[in-house]
Amino acid sequence: xxxxxxxxxxxxxxxxxxxxxxxxxxxxxxxxxxxxxxxxxxxxxxxxxxxxxxxxxxxxxxxxxxxxxxxxxxxxxxxxxxxxxxxxxxxxxxxxxxxxxxxxxxxxxxxxxxxxxxxxxxxxxxxxxxxxxxxxxxxxxxxxxxxxxxxxxxxxxxxxxxxxxxxxxxxxxxxxxxxxxxxxxxxxxxxxxxxxxxxxxxxx
Amino acid sequence: xxxxxxxxxxxxxxxxxxxxxxxxxxxxxxxxxxxxxxxxxxxxxxxxxxxxxxxxxxxxxxxxxxxxxxxxxxxxxxxxxxxxxxxxxxxxxxxxxxxxxxxxxxxxxxxxxxxxxxxxxxxxxxxxxxxxxxxxxxxxxxxxxxxxxxxxxxxxxxxxxxxxxxxxxxxxxxxxxxxxxxxxxxxxxxxxxxxxxxxxxxxx
Numbered sequence: 152x153x154x155x156x157x158x159x160x161x162x163x164x165x166x167x168x169x170x171x172x173x174x175x176x177x178x179x180x181x182x183x184x185x186x187x188x189x190x191x192x193x194x195x196x197x198x199x200x201x202x203x204x205x206x207x208x209x210x211x212x213x214x215x216x217x218x219x220x221x222x223x224x225x226x227x228x229x230x231x232x233x234x235x236x237x238x239x240x241x242x243x244x245x246x247x248x249x250x251x252x253x254x255x256x257x258x259x260x261x262x263x264x265x266x267x268x269x270x271x272x273x274x275x276x277x278x279x280x281x282x283x284x285x286x287x288x289x290x291x292x293x294x295x296x297x298x299x300x301x302x303x304x305x306x307x308x309x310x311x312x313x314x315x316x317x318x319x320x321x322x323x324x325x326x327x328x329x330x331x332x333x334x335x336x337x338x339x340x341x342x343x344x345x346x347x348x349x350x351x352x353x354x355x
Numbered sequence: 356x357x358x359x360x361x362x363x364x365x366x367x368x369x370x371x372x373x374x375x376x377x378x379x380x381x382x383x384x385x386x387x388x389x390x391x392x393x394x395x396x397x398x399x400x401x402x403x404x405x406x407x408x409x410x411x412x413x414x415x416x417x418x419x420x421x422x423x424x425x426x427x428x429x430x431x432x433x434x435x436x437x438x439x440x441x442x443x444x445x446x447x448x449x450x451x452x453x454x455x456x457x458x459x460x461x462x463x464x465x466x467x468x469x470x471x472x473x474x475x476x477x478x479x480x481x482x483x484x485x486x487x488x489x490x491x492x493x494x495x496x497x498x499x500x501x502x503x504x505x506x507x508x509x510x511x512x513x514x515x516x517x518x519x520x521x522x523x524x525x526x527x528x529x530x531x532x533x534x535x536x537x538x539x540x541x542x543x544x545x546x547x548x549x550x551x552x553x554x555x556x557x558x559x
Contacts, residue, residue: 272545275554308557316545319553331545338542341476341520341535349523350479353512 158183158248160240160266161336164259165274166304168285170320174274175251177329184333185243187252190216193231206236223265224258249336256310263313270339272332273314277321279305315339362387362448364470365455365540368463369478370508372489374524378478379455381533388537389447391456394420397435410440427469428462453540460514467517474543476536477518481525483509519543 161184165171178184190206192213201207208216213232216222225234235252243250252269254262262269276282279301286300311317316335320328339345365388369375382388394410396417405411412420417436420426429438439456447454456473458466466473480486483505490504515521520539524532543549 275550275557277553279556305557308554311554312547312551314547316542317547317550317554318545319550331541334538334541335545337535337538338520341522341539343516343518343521346479346521346523347516349481350512350515350521352483353479353509 156247158244158246158250159336159339160244160262160269161249161251161332162259162262162266162269162271163251163253163274163332164256164271164307164310164314165320166276166282166307167300168282168304169274169276170285170325171253171274173325174320174328174332175253177326178251178332181333183247183249184336185248185250187235187243187250188239189233190222190225190236191231191233193233206239208232223252224254224261226258256307260310260313268345270316270336271314272335273308273311273317274320274328274332275308275311275317276304277319281322360451362450362452362454363540363543364444364448364466364473365453365536366463366466366470366473366475367455367457367478367536368460368475368511368514368518369524370480370486370511371504372486372508373478373480374489374529375457375478377529378524378532378536379457381530382455382536384533385537387451387453388540389452389454391439391447391454392443393437394426394429394440395435395437397437410443412436427456428458428465430462460511464514464517472549474520474540475518476539477515477521478524478532478536479512479515479521480508481523485526 163171163175175186179186188202188206190208190213192208192210195201195207199205199207210232213234216234216236217225221237222234223237223240225232240250252262259271263271276285282304283301286304287297318328318331318335367375367379379390383390392406392410394412394417396412396414399405399411403409403411414436417438420438420440421429425441426438427441427444429436444454456466463475467475480489486508487505490508491501522532522535522539
């Protein structure tokens, strides 16, 4: 981040089974990357810490945030709200941190409209075979469950061409994949649309 | 270069005085980057080595290369031809090296038509003041010479928005600027247009 003191919102998607978690752990080892902390109405568990794992909210508080436009995006799962508070993202960006927001494809496309200068990264598997093995390896589910997961994953992967960058998480290559993401975020700052301010003087 | 075995042509431009040489020295310290070796009809000097500093050619040989379409670009200066032989660039690319071609703006725009998958990087100064100081610091030229050089530099900088990436060579920051270029070349491989082959299986 040599040319911007402000950080960038990094929207990351990828199908279930691609190994996003491991890749992002490597990215987050870098000082200039942080994970977006979500707000939720679900009850805290033992391992939870308010403001670290989630911002825990009462239902009324969360609905007030929705009404007040305080969330970048939100959704409801199993009767609980989950959403991305603007204040946290903006605070981190202003401190020069790149904020990683892991979100599925549909949510990502909503953010593309709201935050046009975010950078969109898709993590893809190296092949259908590898993805299938990973989905299968997770448990002892029936064939129909596996087939359904694979179909969902493939539908998501078909959206990858809408992202700014596509990186592959190869077998044993999570750390390398993380470096690819870091390079992409760094390079995004050097695109003319983002550099105009730095050379504007020469156009006057 | 985790996703391509083939290298990429990296076209680098920047105004006189911006410090391209120092930046590119840092880039070339990396194993996966080489400098494009030009062909020329000028006489070799003591420090020259055929195939290392230049490919030395007789005038007839050079003109045969032009006629045979063996040069990516060429120009004549001071009665000598200088050009970029395709065979050297293609050999290096096939060996997985990124080939750096340092060339002024007009030449770069010609290459954009000929090699659409090249990546175009512009090295800009951090300010007009810094550029002027550097141009002035080079010698004891008259004001009119300095003013002329500055005018040429500014005209070149105005073309920077046509490049894929713009990096700034800050005072004392040549090594960082080199890292920026390396990130840009790496990231270029992850643009959807260059990644389609890696995910094509999911579209069939």
